[in-house]
Amino acid sequence: MRLWLVLAGLSGAVAVAMGAVAAHAFAGDTVAAGLVDKAARYQLMHALALIGVAVLAERRPSWPVAAAGSLFIIGSLLFCGSLYALAFHWVTATPLAPVGGSSFILGWLCLGLAGLVRRVGDSR
Numbered sequence: 001m002r003l004w005l006v007l008a009g010l011s012g013a014v015a016v017a018m019g020a021v022a023a024h025a026f027a028g029d030t031v032a033a034g035l036v037d038k039a040a041r042y043q044l045m046h047a048l049a050l051i052g053v054a055v056l057a058e059r060r061p062s063w064p065v066a067a068a069g070s071l072f073i074i075g076s077l078l079f080c081g082s083l084y085a086l087a088f089h090w091v092t093a094t095p096l097a098p099v100g101g102s103s104f105i106l107g108w109l110c111l112g113l114a115g116l117v118r119r120v121g122d123s124r
Contacts, residue, residue, distance in 0.1 A: 001054045001055070001057050001058040002054075004050050004051075004053045004054035004057055004069050005050075005051065005054045007050055007069075007073060008047045008048070008050035008051045008053075008054060009047075011043055011044075011046065011047035011050060011073075011076055012043075012044060012047035012048070014043060015040045015041075015043035015044035015047055015080075016040070016044065018036050018039060018040040018043070018084060019036075019037065019040040019041075019044070021036055022034075022036035022037040022040060022087075023037075026087065031087075032086075032087040032088070032089075033087075035083045035084070035086050035087040036083065036084060036087045038083060039079070039080040039081075039083035039084050039087075040080075042075075042076075042079060042080055042104070043076050043080040046072045046075060046076055046104065046107075047076075049068075049072055049107070049108075049111070050069060050072055050073075052111070053065060053068055053069035053072065053111070054069075056111075056114060057069070060114065062114055062117045063117075064110040064111070064113040064114040064117055065110075065111070065114045067106075067107070067110040068107045068108070068110035068111040068114065069107075070107075071103045071104070071106050071107030071110060072103075072104065072107045074100065074103040075100045075101065075102075075103035075104035075107060076100070077100065078096045078097065078099050078100025078103060079096075079097050079099075079100025079101050079103070079104060080100065081096070081100070082094040082096045082097035082100060083097065
C-alpha cells in the first residue's frame, strides 16, 4: 500500500506542477499549453486511481490490483510523458503515447477484473 501511495503522491504533484506550467509558461503557445494541460489532467486522474489501488492492495490484494497500479504508472510515464516531451519540443513525434493510452485502458480493465477475482477462503 505504501508504494502505491508514494507513487500517487509523486504523480499528483507532477500533474499539478505541469498544470501550472501549462497555464503560465506556455501562455503564448496554445498547442503546447493544450498538450501539457491534457497530460496533466490524465496524470492527475490516474494519481487518484492509484489511491484506489493502494486501498485495494491492502484490503483485497490480488494480481489484477497490482497490474492495474503498474499499468497506471506505465500509462503516466508513456502517455503523459510523451505529451510533455512534445510540448517542450524535446521530440517532434513519439510512438509511445498510444502505448501509454493502451496501458491506461488495460489498467482500468484490470481494476474491473479485481472485482471478479476471489481470494482463497473469501465467500464475498
